[in-house]
Amino acid sequence: MIRLDGVGQVFDGREGRITALEKIDLHVHAGEFVTLIGRSGCGKSTLLRLIAGLLPPTSGTVEVAGEPVTGPRADVSFMFQRPALLPWRSVLSNVLLPVELDRQARDRTTYRDLAHTLLEMVGLQGFERRLPHELSGGMQQRVSLCRSLIRSPQVMLMDEPFSALDALTRTELSEELQRIKMELSTTIVFVTHSIEEAVVLADRAVVLTPRPGRMREIVEIDIPRPRTLGPNAHLEDVARISGRLHGLLAEKTAPDDVRPTDKVRSR
Numbered sequence: 096m097i098r099l100d101g102v103g104q105v106f107d108g109r110e111g112r113i114t115a116l117e118k119i120d121l122h123v124h125a126g127e128f129v130t131l132i133g134r135s136g137c138g139k140s141t142l143l144r145l146i147a148g149l150l151p152p153t154s155g156t157v158e159v160a161g162e163p164v165t166g167p168r169a170d171v172s173f174m175f176q177r178p179a180l181l182p183w184r185s186v187l188s189n190v191l192l193p194v195e196l197d198r199q200a201r202d203r204t205t206y207r208d209l210a211h212t213l214l215e216m217v218g219l220q221g222f223e224r225r226l227p228h229e230l231s232g233g234m235q236q237r238v239s240l241c242r243s244l245i246r247s248p249q250v251m252l253m254d255e256p257f258s259a260l261d262a263l264t265r266t267e268l269s270e271e272l273q274r275i276k277m278e279l280s281t282t283i284v285f286v287t288h289s290i291e292e293a294v295v296l297a298d299r300a301v302v303l304t305p306r307p308g309r310m311r312e313i314v315e316i317d318i319p320r321p322r323t324l325g326p327n328a329h330l331e332d333v334a335r336i337s338g339r340l341h342g343l344l345a346e347k348t349a350p351d352d353v354r355p356t357d358k359v360r361s362r
């Protein structure tokens with residue numbers, strides 16, 4: 096579904112050239128949930144922007160659904176750290192915004208029905224007419240989640256979408272996202288700083304090293320779903336793989352010491 100081959104990104108900043116990403120070879124399969132994890136500045140957001148078509152790579156190729164990415168695509172949605180809802184629009188019309196912006200979208204009644212279904216799915220039935228400021232941060236991010244799902248994207252790109260939320264709400268939203276993913280089989284690439292979140296959510300976690308951002312390792316996570324950080328049977332698996340990721344992130348690695356094919360299984 097997503098293919099990055101030999102991707103590099105160099106920025107000409109005011110303080111000289113910055114190699115944000117180098118030699119990124121990543122293939123994400125249809126329906127897969129991949130998390131990108133790494134220290135601040137290792138190029139996670141840049142990688143998402145390249146897949147989203149918001150930035151052309153300085154080297155290498157990026158493909159989505161077998162086509163070179165040349166700009167934003169209607170079947171790829173982007174979700175940010177902040178909900179970025181329009182304050183004067185109701186919950187329902189915020190969710191429907193991408194449909195309104197798309198002149199080619201037809202059958203608006205179907206989208207209205209879908210918006211109601213999505214809002215119900217995230218526990219916001221009854222809140223359709225509320226304005227964003229009448230909702231908590233977690234509820235606003237749920238609305239944002241519905242908005243990024245309204246056009247049934249093939250790919251969802253998520254840049255630390257839960258990082259501004261309190262721990263409990265964050266756990267709840269992780270569980271909801273897994274449920275949605277299991278139901279809709281959307282391909283998801285999710286950036287996080289949280290090791291546990293990366294483990295709970297991902298089929299594979301991609302560990303990036305900083306300066307320049309390169310792939311250190313891809314860790315396969317085969318813990319049965321749904322996974323949770325609450326009391327459940329998988330805490331040991333989550334802890335073991337989290338420990339492994341922690342070790343990789345803490346390593347002082349020379350850029351040439353890249354082992355992108357290494358795999359760590361939960362058992």
Ligand SMILES: Nc1ncnc2c1ncn2[C@@H]1O[C@H](COP(=O)(O)OP(=O)(O)OP(=O)(O)O)[C@@H](O)[C@H]1O
Pocket residue numbers: 106107108113114115133134135136137138139140141142
């Ligand atoms: N438009 C730009 N112009 C110049 N430099 C940039 C630009 N965008 C990103 N960078 C630089 O590229 C590097 C990677 O940035 P990026 O935001 O992708 O990292 P990140 O891993 O997402 O960081 P964080 O976890 O802090 O969000 C950083 O050194 C950043 O300063």
